[in-house]
Amino acid sequence: MSLAFSEDTRARHERMLARYPNREAAILPTLHLAQREFGHLSAEAIAYVASLLGFTPARVEGVATFYTMYNRKPVGKYHLQVCRNLSCSLMGAEHLIEHVAGRLGVRPGETTADGKFTLSTVECLGSCGTAPVMQVNDDYYEDLSEDKVDAILDGLR
Numbered sequence: 001m002s003l004a005f006s007e008d009t010r011a012r013h014e015r016m017l018a019r020y021p022n023r024e025a026a027i028l029p030t031l032h033l034a035q036r037e038f039g040h041l042s043a044e045a046i047a048y049v050a051s052l053l054g055f056t057p058a059r060v061e062g063v064a065t066f067y068t069m070y071n072r073k074p075v076g077k078y079h080l081q082v083c084r085n086l087s088c089s090l091m092g093a094e095h096l097i098e099h100v101a102g103r104l105g106v107r108p109g110e111t112t113a114d115g116k117f118t119l120s121t122v123e124c125l126g127s128c129g130t131a132p133v134m135q136v137n138d139d140y141y142e143d144l145s146e147d148k149v150d151a152i153l154d155g156l157r
């Protein structure tokens with residue numbers, strides 16, 4: 001296995017493990033660390049996380065595939081995740097998704113040719129009161145309109 005956490009991440013992981021009652025509870029945060037470190041959760045990254053926690057890769061794979069916040073394939077520099085759940089849909093999310101797709105020339109699930117943007121649709125981001133909502137990497141953008149999305153994309157170019 002050639003993947004491994006950096007020294008900083010390994011130390012952070014050790015500190016993190018001390019805060020959880022058991023290794024089972026540490027699967028999600030360890031996957032977050034792995035995604036941040038490796039960019040996405042390849043089969044090798046899943047196997048590495050499994051080895052760190054003493055689980056089978058299948059056990060960790062089952063967790064990673066259940067949640068949409070884990071990327072199983074590489075994503076662009078900016079990962080645009082547009083919520084398509086009920087509140088956001090009622091506030092025009094489907095229209096916004098089409099707008100973003102048209103601006104970038106990609107469909108949901110695709111990455112622009114320059115590797116800069118990946119467009120994804122996701123379930124509720126937990127900010128229904130400010131729908132429609134889009135997450136870009138770690139940042140939330142709320143109460144979106146086409147104009148606001150255009151300004152966000154222009155700012156990222």
Ligand code: FES
Nearest residue numbers: 083085088127128
């Ligand atoms: S439905 Fe979009 S944030 Fe909840």
